[in-house]
Amino acid sequence: MVMVNMFEAKSSLSRLVEDVESGRESEIIIARSGRPAARLVPITSQPPVERRIGVAKDKFVLPDSIDALNDAIAEMFHGKSE
Template structure:
């Protein structure tokens, strides 16, 4: 995660935006006197309903998967 001061952010805003858009940086922290104040990140305007299930149909569980495994269920918030 890259951290820059406010003056650098003002001077190099276009470059910082390109770093986020290109995926070279996930977040950029803008600091005042070395103290983080603002976090810049990519804006995702896709509704949550469009993001949930995005992998649907992309893979299949193996046929021999133990679907009644309590340990696996517990890992995903179920109970033993």
Template structure:
């Protein structure tokens, strides 16, 4: 929980809201004259898609692929880039 004074909250409102949306902060308390006056909280679930590793939260664990399986795709990927014969590249 972050506590910030009123003046700083006014000048940094966008940054404070971003920290709530990203999940970096779950509650931000705004103080006036050193006393808590208001509380900022996110409306919904934090957007974990913008976090490092957020893909795991959205998609779940990815299946593991062996090196041989990964390398077996090389020919398919190369054919996507070649798109025809060598004469097409001149």
């Protein structure tokens, strides 16, 4: 664990991030007036997001005209209009 002061962190942020990313340092503590204030750590790798396109394929049947039931659906929400 390395501790750097705020001025050094501002001056060499790119190098500090590179040190953490590459694994040269597991964490870097940034101090203000000699007291620890923040911790710079690498982000753990996250699994890739699964493919979402087509997740509902073959899960339901789409009618030929999706607008055919608009009036019936409107009645369910708003009641029968006279």
